[in-house]
Amino acid sequence: MRRFMALLLVSAGVLATCPPVAVAGSGTVIRRTSYGIPHVLAADYRGVGQGLGYAFAEDNACVMADIVVTLSAERSRWFGPDNLASDLYYQRVNQSTVVERHLAGVSKQARDLVRGYVAGFNRYLAQAAQPCGGAKWVRPITEIDVWRRVHQVAGLTGSEGFQDAIVSAQPPGVPTPAAAPVSRPEQRPGSNGIALGRQATAAGTGMVLGNPHFDWDDSWRFYQHHLTIPGELNVSGAGLFGVPVVNIGHNDRLGWTHTASEAQTMTLSKLTLVPGDPTSYVVDGETHRMIAEQVTVSGTTRTLYRTPDGPVVEDTRALQWTDTTAYVLRDANHGNLRVIDQWLAIARARSVPDLHKALVRHQALPWVNTIASDATGTAYYSDVQVVPHVTDDQRARCGTAADIGLVVLDGSRADCGWGTDSDAVTPGRFGPSRLPSLVRHDHVSNMNDSPWLANPAAPLTGYPSIVGDVGTERSARTRMGLDMIGSNTFTLSTLEATMFGNRNLTAEQGRAAVVAMCQANQTLPASDGSPVDVRAACSALAAWPGTGDTGEGSRGAYFWRSFIVLTGRPGTKLWQVPFDRADPVHTPRGINAGDPGVQRAFADAVRAFATAGVAVDVPLDAVQQYEGIPIHGCRGPEGCFNVISAQGPPRPSSKIPHGSSFVMAVELTKNGPRMSSMLIYGQSADPASPHHTDQARLYAKKQWVKGEFTEREIAHNPDLTVRRLR
Template identity: 60%
Template sequence: MRRHPARRAWTGAAVILAVLIGGGIVEGIVGTGTADATSSRSGTVIRRTGHGIPHILARDHHGLGLGAGYASAEDNLCLVADTVLTLSAERSRWFGADARTVDGVTNLNSDLYHASLAGTVERLLALPYPAGPSRSARDLVRGYVEGYNRYLAETTVDGLPDPTCRGAGWVRPLTELDIWRRVHEFATGGADDVQNAVVEAQPPGSTVPTTDPGPENAGAGEIGSNAYALGRQATGGAGMLLANPHLPWQGAWRLYQMQLTIPGELNVSGAGLMGMPVIGIGHNDRVAWTHTSSTAQTRTLARLTLTPGDPLGYVVDGRPHRMLAQPVTVTVRGANGTLRPVTRTLYRTPDGPLATDGPLRWTEANAYVLRDANATNLRVIDQWLAMARARTVGDVHAALTRLQGVPSYNTLAADSTGAAYYSTVQVVPHVTDDLLARCSVGPAGGPIVLDGGRSDCGWGSDPGTVVPGLLGPARLPTLTRADHVSNMNESPWLANPAAPLTGYPAILGTVGTRRSARTRLGLDMIADRVDGSDGLGPPGFSLATLQATMLGNRVLSAEEGRASTVDLCRSRPTLTAGDGQPVDVRAACAALAGWSGRADVDARGAVLWGAFVTRLTDSRVDASTVPFDPADPAHTPRGFDATRPGVDTALADAVRMLDVAGIPVDVALGDAQRYAGVPVAGCRGSDGCFNVTNTDRRPDQAVGGIRHGSTFIMAVELTPAGPRARTILTYGQSADPTSAYFTDQTRLYAAKRWVTARFTEAEIARDPALTVRRLAR
């Protein structure tokens, strides 16, 4: 009987593992830890291939966690330690109250918020599976903590290679609770957007100061993702997947690439969030999957009707209730280094904390409660472990419906049979359209606000959900196709324009509304490749054309508007700025005329175009010649008429802004946006870029760093003989500026070069950069 390729892969891994941890270690392998009588049977092996990508081989989940924790610490101990410091509510103790986190929240507000969560994760850990973690998930976390702590003990804080935290008093060993807090933080979206809202929700007349939002932070803007799942009709056979998450390049939301293998049980490769011992976007030998941020609202507000004269009393169905006052104390370091306690009282009801949201503030009459459907979600690790074991997209669907652990993301997957799958099965509050019609009291277009004075306006429940208060999987749309599905952070409606999804609850997103420029470009890129009109060769996707499509760096707004804009400035070489001053646009016109219209690193004119589109957006100028048509949503609006009022002013203002900043109008894109000195391609999604890059460059600056954008790019073909994958981790494996893996992949990214993924034991063994380390247990 012919042996299955997957069976051969498992068997090969088992043989390699037995050799490596059983004593047959080739010269050059570094052993660590103290050997004992059982180490040959219970060890963990870390193989690193090119660009420092670790392939962890172990006999069980604890061993996998051990290897993942050790490797992560080698590359990013300071980053993990800093994240843990935040979750432990100790930033003010070490860095003072007024400094800000990478997300732009003051240390004091961050600490008060995280301190208010004390006991939350502990209660969730006490729940039985599946509401609480499985034994496998707990073992992974336990091993991760041991691996991290082993590296720290071997290296010592004073001996850390990363100057970011070398010798720092705030670096300490991890606990398992630290990592579970990390999991919960991820499930709740980091909560950086609600920390100020919760901490500063105070009764009327309170003297507690409010904080300004501060500079635009790493968590703001166009965080999201693109994803394609391609079926056999689009590829000619095997399923393919493109993963393109857009996340911050700094801080706790960085991704880390690795492979996790337990012979005969688990073999998954991809990337996971730093500080979590699991693959969140990846593939095995049969299935590949990724996620995109969904439009579903996972939080709602409830407007309380307060008892007259009592700001802490509220009424539900005519019956009085009292808010719970929660004193929270954190330690703050003063300017002279002295430590002092700071106490703030926060408020909550059984549904969640009191919060403010813009004009929705605590008054004499009303207050607002924030309810988060992910507040009880520790299922993330188990969710991804289940997906990693899937053999078909049907198995992915079954894993999603069984655990409902995906916090706020769409899932797209493809398999080796050539099936493509899109799913909105995630954590969604049980807020039906009927409930909204009866109970919504919020402003149009704002967050969902329900009437908290009526018990019948609380979340409902569906039978069979993992925890109460969620929409059941049967209400959440999915789509399986033989051609393609995609998502670029829009609602489910156009996952495939040939089969629009409708009839889902409004809390998931809209139907029949205008799509973003990035979505329209993404759909256009698929259509052009399927019919072969993109110039990349015969119709249909191959792995090579999928890669080329991803890094083609098309800019939809330029494709539609550059020619008309050049005609404008050629006919009118002097334009009037918004302040009435004349602006010579001849050099700018020449730059736009000579520009390719692509957001490549050497593109001259792309920076000017981005500034121009920003001015158009800010001034609400719509120059489209064909308006949005719900009957043709993938191609409308389109066109560009540069003679529309306001277009000339926007161009003049853009030229003036670059001149004031000392930026030539024909500056190369890669000279204006860089990461650690390395040029970076791409542009904002709102400009019509698929390969998204957002910088922290202010109008008066010539060069900006990368705030967020394309991070872990993965193209996978799932052939009958096994997966073929190409990847780029755009900022490299390590945040340590002294590491060889700090910007090595950034340079690849600038040159449009990819890493050939090593998945099988034979592929790993052939890598010329291979190093091997054994960790005894």
């Protein structure tokens, strides 16, 4: 083992607040700085894994235990029969041994990291008194539990979103619970990412703004941490619960973030069935039988079906299993455990060229773009990830008419299966050379639209359409993000201010016109033709400044949100200036307040608020809260960058299901990184923890947490505590 520098001489399991001193030896040291952020120092991957697992368990042992119950297909046993669909899905995955079989492709470093993580988590569990209130479903975790979590994360926007459709798929005539609609995450993972090069920063450095939009539910939260192996690894940022790496973060020379990619990572195949035998299908005239699998959970046995490509899926709409047709899901991330090695390689990259090489070498990112910058002031965008090899020609030859927003191929022809590229790390995928990337010295960004306008001055084209489109209207959030970047020259403080400026593009484009319209019309016709008094709503919008800030000035923001949703109905001509491909950043624009559809939407919004018993001037503070703390921000479709997807309107709820989560602004200077961060919902999902709401209170005041990266910075933190694990 390597010998440590700057370890803290404290006994195992004993906390201290003394300054660090140099010692030699092995073990793991966990330094916690303000807001409970752990900085783990160890001699090897197993050691940093142990420290991270222990620290994470201190904050979130019960959440991880719950995740393990889910992945072990034991929810029905502990939490009742309503969990049967989940258990059938995960039991099928576990019976397939897909995780065990693909561990052979994982590096020793990744295996050691997970092994240490498990040891650290279980060490805390063994020391804790009555963890999770003594719940019987809490048990020590295993390495397979963690790898199952890794596999779950890799498949989040693929098979994971089709659980009900997989477990309810049954041949015609076989009694089974009613098939569920195609199931996807309640809120698709989204994000904003901006990387600034030396031409866009005052000091000529690189900067990165990371702003993932994720579920705020316990199991999909981020956890902030810093991992150091002297001479090998030094990375700080945040990772999803249960995954022992930094997903979004920085080292001393490079910062990066990810956004959910528009690339489709799965396809469906439409099978032609043998007449009279709905579990047999035909490919190029040859008959094949589906593979029947018996899956048993809590005394319930169900036969599920698959082909070599993947499971049969069914819903009650476009994907019905009939006497002639069935559908099979093929997920490009099935068996993808290499994501741990991919994120470790990113963490070790020291420059944009290093990062690109790491993405090309592993090609294991599951469903995300990468946005990065380095200390030379070089900015980088990439969609090098896992993408099925389905060319545009193949889509034209083999595509079917099923309109569900996914690629559906003709499963009766072998030439409609996935192809492959010679430089693809895994067969059946596009190689990195076919996927878009861009290097700039001004800026790149992505706000979940396709790669086309990563930088409007250098549009990306020529990539396969399964990656995304070209030349189409960008979302209001994308246009807001591009406008925020503009031609500005940023410092770290102006980047922070831009993030929490809470601008609202639709309000900027049309609030004044809408107010003028409703001031001229005290009543407006609703969709059923009846008149609606709109004076109160009009007054609220007239006084509202048009942002997602909280406070008394937010009265009208919630009503605007409801109104904008209703303007999306068919027949409404919302914009005065339509989308123009020659000016995609600034079009469409100008709300057409004189359009009858816009006016009906306004009246219908007023009526909806009255029906719900909610005042049209309700402040955001009353409808966007986390544990009673007002949360600023607004929804992406409004044209808001800082996304907070609160419930409603007009049916408000204090729960925030989705939105900005871990926010990072980092400047990569020649003298090291300067970073500010905000983990809005805190390090711990436990309401009893002091780190459950501490950062939310900062967020409410738009205050950031100053990042501490060097040993000196960590040692001088006023809230420093230290634990040594031998």
